[in-house]
Amino acid sequence: MSKIQHKILELRKELNEHNYNYYVLDNATISDYEFDIKLKELQELESQHPEFFDANSPTQRVGGEVVKSFETMPHDYRMYSLDNSYSKEDLLDWETRIKKLIDGNIQYVCELKYDGASISLTYEMGMLVRALTRGDGFQGDNVTTNIRTIKSIPLQLKGDFPEKFDIRGEIVLPFEGFNKMNEERIEIGEEPYRNPRNTASGSLKLQDSAEVAKRPLECLLYNLTGANLGVQSQFESLEKARQWGFKVPGAAKLAKSMEEVFEYINYWNVHRHDLPYETDGVVIKVNNLQQQEELGYTAKSPRWAIAYKFKSEQVSTKLNSISYQVGRTGAITPVANLEPVELAGTIVKRASLHNADQIEKLDIRVGDEVYVEKGGEIIPKILGVDLSKRPLNSQPTVYITHCPECFTELVRQEGEAQHYCPNYNGCKPQIIGRIQHFISRKAMDIEGLGGETVALLVNEGLITNYSDLYDLTKAQVIPLERMADKSADNLILGIEESKKIPFERVLFALGIRYVGETVAKKLAKHYKSIEAIANASEDELVNVDEIGVKIAQSVKAFFSSEENQFIINRLKDFGLQLEISAEQLIGQTDLLKGKSIVVSGVFESLSRDELKKLIEDNGGKVSSSISSKTDFIVAGDNMGPSKKKKAEDLNISIINEYNFLQKIKKI
Ligand SMILES: NC(=O)c1ccc[n+]([C@@H]2O[C@H](COP(=O)([O-])OP(=O)(O)OC[C@H]3O[C@@H](n4cnc5c(N)ncnc54)[C@H](O)[C@@H]3O)[C@@H](O)[C@H]2O)c1
Numbered sequence: 001m002s003k004i005q006h007k008i009l010e011l012r013k014e015l016n017e018h019n020y021n022y023y024v025l026d027n028a029t030i031s032d033y034e035f036d037i038k039l040k041e042l043q044e045l046e047s048q049h050p051e052f053f054d055a056n057s058p059t060q061r062v063g064g065e066v067v068k069s070f071e072t073m074p075h076d077y078r079m080y081s082l083d084n085s086y087s088k089e090d091l092l093d094w095e096t097r098i099k100k101l102i103d104g105n106i107q108y109v110c111e112l113k114y115d116g117a118s119i120s121l122t123y124e125m126g127m128l129v130r131a132l133t134r135g136d137g138f139q140g141d142n143v144t145t146n147i148r149t150i151k152s153i154p155l156q157l158k159g160d161f162p163e164k165f166d167i168r169g170e171i172v173l174p175f176e177g178f179n180k181m182n183e184e185r186i187e188i189g190e191e192p193y194r195n196p197r198n199t200a201s202g203s204l205k206l207q208d209s210a211e212v213a214k215r216p217l218e219c220l221l222y223n224l225t226g227a228n229l230g231v232q233s234q235f236e237s238l239e240k241a242r243q244w245g246f247k248v249p250g251a252a253k254l255a256k257s258m259e260e261v262f263e264y265i266n267y268w269n270v271h272r273h274d275l276p277y278e279t280d281g282v283v284i285k286v287n288n289l290q291q292q293e294e295l296g297y298t299a300k301s302p303r304w305a306i307a308y309k310f311k312s313e314q315v316s317t318k319l320n321s322i323s324y325q326v327g328r329t330g331a332i333t334p335v336a337n338l339e340p341v342e343l344a345g346t347i348v349k350r351a352s353l354h355n356a357d358q359i360e361k362l363d364i365r366v367g368d369e370v371y372v373e374k375g376g377e378i379i380p381k382i383l384g385v386d387l388s389k390r391p392l393n394s395q396p397t398v399y400i401t402h403c404p405e406c407f408t409e410l411v412r413q414e415g416e417a418q419h420y421c422p423n424y425n426g427c428k429p430q431i432i433g434r435i436q437h438f439i440s441r442k443a444m445d446i447e448g449l450g451g452e453t454v455a456l457l458v459n460e461g462l463i464t465n466y467s468d469l470y471d472l473t474k475a476q477v478i479p480l481e482r483m484a485d486k487s488a489d490n491l492i493l494g495i496e497e498s499k500k501i502p503f504e505r506v507l508f509a510l511g512i513r514y515v516g517e518t519v520a521k522k523l524a525k526h527y528k529s530i531e532a533i534a535n536a537s538e539d540e541l542v543n544v545d546e547i548g549v550k551i552a553q554s555v556k557a558f559f560s561s562e563e564n565q566f567i568i569n570r571l572k573d574f575g576l577q578l579e580i581s582a583e584q585l586i587g588q589t590d591l592l593k594g595k596s597i598v599v600s601g602v603f604e605s606l607s608r609d610e611l612k613k614l615i616e617d618n619g620g621k622v623s624s625s626i627s628s629k630t631d632f633i634v635a636g637d638n639m640g641p642s643k644k645k646k647a648e649d650l651n652i653s654i655i656n657e658y659n660f661l662q663k664i665k666k667i
């Protein structure tokens with residue numbers, strides 16, 4: 001085999017692997033930029049050596065795959081990828097190429113390139129009938145049930161829509177929602193998600209659409225496909241789509257020349273940082289659909305469009321040291337301490353290294369020159385090492401074996417990426433973190449007490465766990481730094497007031513791993529008292545709606561600790577709410593116990609939320625999609641025809657709101 005052929009095969013193999021990591025596992029191991037450079041290298045080699053052509057090369061195919069867990073369905077119209085460019089010269093070359101192929105004046109539409117997961121929605125008679133992922137471009141995964149939960153996707157269109165068409169767009173997760181999801185994950189001791197794109201793409205592949213519904217996903221549309229659409233240009237089709245009820249960002253602009261295209265690029269290269277979601281470039285499209293048709297497609301992309309990718313802001317700097325942080329749950333996070341460097345307008349000194357595997361995979365060593373990138377993440381990340389600059393005496397990083405705070409030997413459970421310090425009761429950052437969580441706003445919300453004071457109280461030896469807060473006296477806290485007579489009074493009063501906080505929030509405040517706000521609510525509602533939860537077996541816990549094995553085990557472990565039992569008894573003695581109050585119990589029955597109920601349509605006497613609350617108060621479960629497990633459907637006006645058909649097919653009874661109110665004895 002020739003050297004060239006060998007290189008080509010190597011690159012194909014490597015790129016296929018990256019495609020798999022990126023599209024199927026949602027876990028890329030190299031940056032997009034590096035990926036694109038390699039793809040370009042392969043493209044060039046292949047064009048110089050057409051004798052090695054292969055229709056299966058990553059240069060010839062759309063990178064995605066279909067996933068086995070969903071029904072695979074063909075696209076009526078193929079979904080293509082886009083050619084990428086990183087420079088204005090590339091764009092000028094593109095213009096020269098297309099001008100050779102078509103006559104006449106060309107106008108361009110500039111759009112933002114949203115970074116998420118592509119989706120194709122099919123509408124018939126104005127109703128959403130199907131949503132497919134891009135897959136390999138010819139066929140995709142049927143993720144309609146998940147897609148239906150996204151609020152910005154209209155289920156029913158308005159205006160003068162064509163009878164049948166496909167509309168393509170990108171499912172994105174705006175930063176705000178992404179950060180909120182991560183705060184919640186960190187709060188319950190889970191590793192945060194890496195970036196919005198992966199999380200958006202991963203969300204579509206979830207098996208439980210109720211889980212998808214909780215994620216603040218959005219769908220931004222950019223392309224109409226079908227026959228007899230009644231539009232002449234791309235720009236017009238965007239406007240039409242907007243009128244029919246789709247979310248089409250207003251940033252799209254018509255450009256009469258490449259000059260204007262460059263202006264658009266320059267503008268958004270700066271202003272994209274103000275957008276609520278991630279963008280990775282600009283897409284330039286020939287506006288006239290007739291001209292688009294003349295230009296046609298290559299094996300993988302339309303000739304009439306090209307993406308200009310913003311170079312994600314990257315710098316290289318020296319890794320001075322690695323330190324290890326201990327979180328509230330004992331999770332260890334390695335942090336890179338960098339030689340300060342400017343990146344995307346801020347000075348970067350630290351970057352997350354995630355976990356031991358990440359350090360090993362990238363072979364990151366102290367003293368290395370490393371590449372740092374600021375993407376959608378809150379903290380910058382390290383992309384790789386400049387090996388050419390590695391010092392001769394460099395040593396591989398040896399991950400710590402003991403807690404940097406309390407010197408206890410670390411553990412790492414099978415299947416977990418993170419190491420943990422198991423010294424639950426004796427490791428200071430864990431103790432402080434747990435009490436800080438206890439007093440936080442969504443938990444006990446103790447006014448007059450902040451995180452720093454908690455650290456002081458622990459360091460001064462005044463408290464060792466959250467139950468000790470209720471023993472504190474004014475005389476004890478007054479000598480603390482920055483404490484005055486008034487603030488000491490407020491602190492003691494705030495602690496006293498927190499005794500009124502309802503049970504579900506106390507349960508959340510305890511800081512049981514994996515028990516976030518929602519799970520705490522579920523458990524509180526189901527068991528009604530802390531004793532009942534503590535006495536429940538793992539099997540019983542798992543039987544509670546939405547409580548999985550991981551949560552059940554964690555709850556069991558928490559309550560079997562003698563120390564925790566002692567603390568909870570103290571909380572009880574101090575008068576905290578450890579059971580659901582009589583007030584909350586009013587209106588709660590078991591009339592719908594074990595029933596899975598779907599709510600559909602618009603109601604006369606109740607809002608959907610009121611209806612859902614009534615179902616839950618009476619022991620039922622609200623489910624977002626109809627399946628063989630559905631017991632009945634409460635339907636109002638405008639129940640979707642596909643839902644109706646599904647219910648009939650599965651022989652599930654449909655009742656109206658009055659029958660429902662009768663069922664729960666309200667009328
Ligand atoms: N890091 C890795 O390991 C790795 C692996 C594979 C792919 N990738 C990255 O993914 C890219 C290839 O992915 P791709 O094939 O999905 O192409 P792409 O993401 O570069 O471009 C095509 C996609 O852009 C999206 N898009 C967003 N806004 C659009 C708009 N306004 N108009 C039209 N399309 C719009 C569409 O979903 C379309 O499918 C590579 O360039 C690389 O950067 C990275």
Ligand SMILES: [Zn+2]
Pocket residue numbers: 326403404405406407408421422423427428
């Ligand atoms: Zn420790």
